[in-house]
Amino acid sequence: MQGEYRGEYGTGKLEINEAWGRFESAMDKPIIFSKHSKLQMAERGASETEVIKAIKIGEEVPAKLDKKAFRKNFQYNNHWNDKFYRI
Numbered sequence: 001m002q003g004e005y006r007g008e009y010g011t012g013k014l015e016i017n018e019a020w021g022r023f024e025s026a027m028d029k030p031i032i033f034s035k036h037s038k039l040q041m042a043e044r045g046a047s048e049t050e051v052i053k054a055i056k057i058g059e060e061v062p063a064k065l066d067k068k069a070f071r072k073n074f075q076y077n078n079h080w081n082d083k084f085y086r087i
Helices: 024-028 035-044 048-057
Strands: 002-007 010-017 059-063 067-071 078-080 083-085
Touching: 035 048, 048 067
Parallel strands: none
Antiparallel strands: 002 010, 059 067, 078 083
């Protein structure tokens, strides 16, 4: 099954994997972090590796404006901003 992609970097056709419900070729594309996304990661204490894993294997959740977000919890077991977090 094919779907159409319209986004910040242009338009195109993508294969939709019906078993996963995701765009296969979108998962194979390199993930490029904008300046804004890097600032958000720093503010939230997330690494680029964790964000990439969340995108590739995380749970898909609805986001604003009919977009999709991906969520994944990681073990942390450390202090951040004077508070201890296990996850």
